[in-house]
Amino acid sequence: MKLTQEQKKIIESNAEITLINAFAGCGKTSTLINFYKQRPQNTFLYLCYNTSMKKEADKKFTGSNIDVKTFHSLAYSAIGHKFKEKIERNEKLRVSNLKDFFPELEQYEIDLLLKSFTYFINSNLGENEFHKISFNIGGFYTKYLQKLWNLVCNENSSIPFEQDFYLKIYEQCNYKLNYDYILVDEAQDLNPVMLSLVMKQKARKVFVGDTYQKIYGFRNCIDALSDLKNLENAESFFLTQTFRCPQDIVDLANQYLFLANSQKKLITQKEKTNETWSETERYTFIARNNSTIFLFLAENPHLKIHFFGGVKKYNLTDIADIARVFSTNEKSKEKIVNPLFKEKLNTKEKLLNFIKENPDEIDISSKLSAFYIAVSNEINIFKVIRSIHHYKENECDVIVTTAHKSKGAEWDRVVLANDLLKVSMRDKIPSEEINLLYVAITRAKSLLKNSEPYDIFSLLSDKPNQKEVLEEIKNNIYQI
Numbered sequence: 190m191k192l193t194q195e196q197k198k199i200i201e202s203n204a205e206i207t208l209i210n211a212f213a214g215c216g217k218t219s220t221l222i223n224f225y226k227q228r229p230q231n232t233f234l235y236l237c238y239n240t241s242m243k244k245e246a247d248k249k250f251t252g253s254n255i256d257v258k259t260f261h262s263l264a265y266s267a268i269g270h271k272f273k274e275k276i277e278r279n280e281k282l283r284v285s286n287l288k289d290f291f292p293e294l295e296q297y298e299i300d301l302l303l304k305s306f307t308y309f310i311n312s313n314l315g316e317n318e319f320h321k322i323s324f325n326i327g328g329f330y331t332k333y334l335q336k337l338w339n340l341v342c343n344e345n346s347s348i349p350f351e352q353d354f355y356l357k358i359y360e361q362c363n364y365k366l367n368y369d370y371i372l373v374d375e376a377q378d379l380n381p382v383m384l385s386l387v388m389k390q391k392a393r394k395v396f397v398g399d400t401y402q403k404i405y406g407f408r409n410c411i412d413a414l415s416d417l418k419n420l421e422n423a424e425s426f427f428l429t430q431t432f433r434c435p436q437d438i439v440d441l442a443n444q445y446l447f448l449a450n451s452q453k454k455l456i457t458q459k460e461k462t463n464e465t466w467s468e469t470e471r472y473t474f475i476a477r478n479n480s481t482i483f484l485f486l487a488e489n490p491h492l493k494i495h496f497f498g499g500v501k502k503y504n505l506t507d508i509a510d511i512a513r514v515f516s517t518n519e520k521s522k523e524k525i526v527n528p529l530f531k532e533k534l535n536t537k538e539k540l541l542n543f544i545k546e547n548p549d550e551i552d553i554s555s556k557l558s559a560f561y562i563a564v565s566n567e568i569n570i571f572k573v574i575r576s577i578h579h580y581k582e583n584e585c586d587v588i589v590t591t592a593h594k595s596k597g598a599e600w601d602r603v604v605l606a607n608d609l610l611k612v613s614m615r616d617k618i619p620s621e622e623i624n625l626l627y628v629a630i631t632r633a634k635s636l637l638k639n640s641e642p643y644d645i646f647s648l649l650s651d652k653p654n655q656k657e658v659l660e661e662i663k664n665n666i667y668q669i
Contacts, residue, residue, distance in 0.1 A: 196428065213433065214631060275350035464636060606640055
C-alpha cells in the first residue's frame with residue numbers, strides 16, 4: 190500500500206513520545222506496521238484495549254521483534270492469575286456487597302466509599318495517597334479505603350473481584366518492561382492506570398487513537414492524545430484521509446466532527462458506491478443499547494442473526510430475568526439466572542429502587558424499558574429468548590452489535606438504530622454521545638441507512654436561521 194504524506198512523517202519520527210490522532214479508517218494499523226518494520230533492530234510491545242483487538246493485531250503484527258498484548262493480559266500473567274477463581278465468578282463490586290463488610294457505615298457512607306474506591310482503582314494514585322481522593326472528607330474514608338483495598342488484594346477474601354482490580358495491583362507493583370518501543374492503541378480511551386503503567390517505562394512511546402472516538406468516559410477513561418501533547422518530548426500528528434468510507438458517509442461524519450469542535454475534517458478519495466440498498470443483502474444493525482437489539486430480534490424472528498463478539502456479551506437473558514422478577518409466580522422466580530437479580534434485585538420494589546439509586550446503571554434501566562415495551566406490545570419475552578440462535582457470520586442475514594462494541598470494525602452495509610443520538614434534542618448532549626454516533630457512522634464502507642434522520646442539515650432544511658440553530662446544538666454539547 191502506498192503511504193500518504195501524513196503516514197510518512199509519522200514513520201520518520203524519532204520523538205520520545207509520538208502522538209497519532211487517526212480519524213476513522215485512516216490507516217493507523219498500516220502506519221504502525223510500517224513504523225516497527227523500519228526498525229528491525231528494536232523490540233516492540235503493542236498494547237491494545239481488548240481481546241478482539243488483540244486477535245486482529247496478532248494477524249497483522251507478525252514480526253519476531255514485536256509482542257502483542259492487552260493491558261489486562263499483561264497484568265494477568267504477572268498478577269491476575271492469582272485471583273483466577275474470584276475473577277471467574279464475574280461479580281461486580283456494588284453497594285449491596287459492601288454492606289456485609291462495613292456494617293457500621295450508613296447507606297450514604299457506603300455510597301461514598303464505593304465512589305471513592307472506584308476513583309482509586311481507575312486513578313494513578315498509590316495506596317499511600319488515599320487522603321488525596323476528593324470524596325475523602327476530613328480523612329474519614331482513609332481507613333475504610335485501606336481496609337477495602339486490603340480485602341481486594343487478599344486472594345482468600347470473599348469480596349467480589351473485578352478485572353480492573355488486578356490491573357491496578359499490577360500498576361502499583363511498578364514492573365519494568367524490557368522493550369525499546371511501546372505502541373499503545375485506542376489512546377483516547379485509556380484510564381489513568383493504563384497511562385501510568387506505560388509512562389513509568391523507559392521505552393519510547395507511540396500513542397495512537399482518535400480523540401473523537403472517545404466513548405468510555407463512564408469508565409473514567411481519559412484522552413492521552415490530549416493529555417500528553419504539551420509535554421516537551423512529545424510530537425503530535427494527524428491521519429485524516431480515510432481508506433474506508435465514501436464521500437457521502439464522510440460528509441455525514443464531518444457534521445459530527447464539526448459538532449465535536451474538531452479543527453480538521455475527514456477526507457476521502459473513495460467514490461460513492463453505485464449500489465442500491467437491498468434487504469436481501471447481509472447488513473449490520475448498530476444500536477446504542479442491548480435492549481434495542483432485543484426488540485429488533487422480537488420484530489424480526491425470521492432473520493438469521495450473528496451477534497458480533499458473541500451472543501453472551503449482550504446479556505439478553507437479563508430481560509427474561511426482569512420478567513421473572515415482576516412475575517407473581519414464585520416458581521418463575523426460581524428460574525432467574527443472573528445472580529444480581531436472583532439474590533439482590535429479586536422483587537419489583539428492589540429493582541426499581543436500585544435503578545433510582547444507581548442512575549449510571551444504563552444497561553439495566555434500558556433492559557427494564559425493553560421489558561415494559563415488550564409487555565405493552567404483547568411480545569412473548571421468553572419465546573424471543575428461546576428462539577435466539579447465534580449464526581456464523583457467513584451464514585447470517587444480519588449482524589447485530591452495539592456502537593460501543595462496533596469500534597474498530599467495518600462492514601459494507603450498515604443500518605443505524607433509532608436509539609442513537611437525536612441531534613434535534615434541546616437538552617444538554619454529552620459529547621461522548623456525539624462521538625458514539627461518529628463511530629457508528631464510520632463503520633460503513635459502502636452503504637449507510639438511518640432509522641432516524643441523523644443528517645443534521647436535513648433537520649434544519651425548513652429553518653431560515655440554520656446557522657443559529659446549528660450553533661445552538663453545538664453549544665448544547667458538554668464534556669464528560
